[in-house]
Amino acid sequence: MPVGRVVRIVGGFYYLQNERGETVVAVPRGKLRQSGNIFVGDLVDYEMLPSDQGVIENVHPRKTELKRPYVANVTQVALVFAHKDPDFNYCLIDRFLVMLEAYHLPTLLVFNKSDLVEAECAEENAEPYRKIGYRTVCTSTKTRQGRAEMLAELAGEATTLAGPSGVGKSALINMIVPEYQLKTGKVSEKIGRGRHTTREVQLLPLPEKKGFLFDTPGFTRLDLDFISPRDLTHCFIEFAEFNPECRFVGCLHQQEPDCAVKAAVQEGKIFSWRYEHYLLFLEELKKLEARQYLRSGENRSKRR
Ligand SMILES: Nc1nc2c(ncn2[C@@H]2O[C@H](COP(=O)(O)OP(=O)(O)OP(=O)(O)O)[C@@H](O)[C@H]2O)c(=O)[nH]1
Ligand SMILES: [Mg+2]
Ligand SMILES: [Zn+2]
Known part of the structure; x- marks a missing residue:
């Protein structure tokens, strides 16, 4: 067949x-x-x-699958954000990173629209993530900055682009393979967001059989409902070296005494804003878990 x-x-x-x-x-x-x-x-x-x-x-059985967006058999994700238009947002980046770490997918962070900010500003945006251990590329589809780096990162991989609407995912694919001429859409000036120009996932082979790219629709909201509070700590990769040193196994790094992660934050070894995002997401997950527990209780009593 x-x-x-x-x-x-x-x-x-x-x-x-x-x-x-x-x-x-x-x-x-x-x-x-x-x-x-x-x-x-x-x-x-x-x-x-x-x-x-x-x-x-x-x-055929999938090697990998991602549900937001729905794609199968990707070997890495290029998470795309813009330095500007839409606004650069560390919290949203961290939210997307949590998702990809939960799926165990290798991530490349692409910071696009470098032409819209000073070079130092672009560097400042990308540097913390490089320090944490992520591969990062600053690009511009207007000046073609970062094209060679992108090609090197994409070679031999099946890469899905993911990220909010309007950051330039489709424009990046057009920069890499101009023949595709994918439709792009202006960012709304009024609300500062993309207009959801790409409506469906599309797989696009790279020239000379050098791999695949997936263009995907952008999304602005991302609920962290695919992960438990306990697992969140593993989605912050720079916590890994401190986790085993916490006094309590399964420490959530909140009020617990002798917490190595909190100590690392105080000593400046972990960025305090990353830790704050961790706490923010943790509260969100705990609320979600409580709601699910209540709902399952309702179902239990209905069955009785
Ligand atoms: N200044 C500047 N504008 C860019 C750059 N890349 C893309 N744009 C513009 O940003 C807008 C959005 O680009 P798209 O490629 O449609 O964004 P997208 O991420 O595919 O958005 P969705 O399909 O809605 O998810 C378009 O007006 C592009 O021309 C860039 O590097 N610099
Ligand atoms: Mg698009
Ligand atoms: Zn701890």
Whole structure:
């Protein structure tokens, strides 16, 4: 049976690219269609009908999957933010980073629109994340700054771009592969946010079989409902070396005595704003957990 990779999903039709590089339009067979469990990036077995339409029979096991946005088999995520328009926001960046750490996906941080700020400001925005241990690139699709660095980081990888609307994800892909000419949209002056120009996930092969890029719709809200309060500490990668030194196993680094993470914050070894974001997210997760617990209690009493 031929094998194809899902490159786009539009109105119930699945666009596959097969091993010969041809595009096939297919629909999933009954049960598979109901499950809705086919993502862009999936490898599928399909059969051709005499009408020249494909029927997807089976989805290969995924190596990785990400649910926001829905993509399969990516090997890394390029998290894109803008230095300006929309505003640079450390808290939002940390929120996205928590998600990717929870999914255990390697992350490249891309800070775009470098042309809109002074070089020192761009450096100041990126440097803390480099210190924490993330790979970072400052780019501009206007001056083409960072293009060579991006190409080097993307080579041989299946990279999904992710990040808020209007930061320039599609524009970056156009900078890297100009032939794609993806649609881009102006950031609204009134509300300072993107206009959700990209509406669907799309897989775009890099030239010379050097890997894949996924363009994705931006999102502005991100709930941290995929992780437990206990696991949050592991999503702040710079806490890792201090975690084992806390007096209590499972220390949440709040009021506990002899907390090595809090000590590291005081000694300036952990950025205090990162720790503050940690506390903020922790409170959010605790509230969420309490709400879920109450709801499960209601269900229990209903069943009785
Ligand atoms: N000054 C400047 N503007 C940029 C840069 N990159 C993109 N833009 C502009 O930013 C706006 C948004 O770009 P898009 O590529 O549509 O942003 P996106 O992240 O794909 O947004 P969604 O598809 O809505 O998620 C467009 O008007 C682009 O021209 C840049 O490096 N510098
Ligand atoms: Mg876009
Ligand atoms: Zn602690």
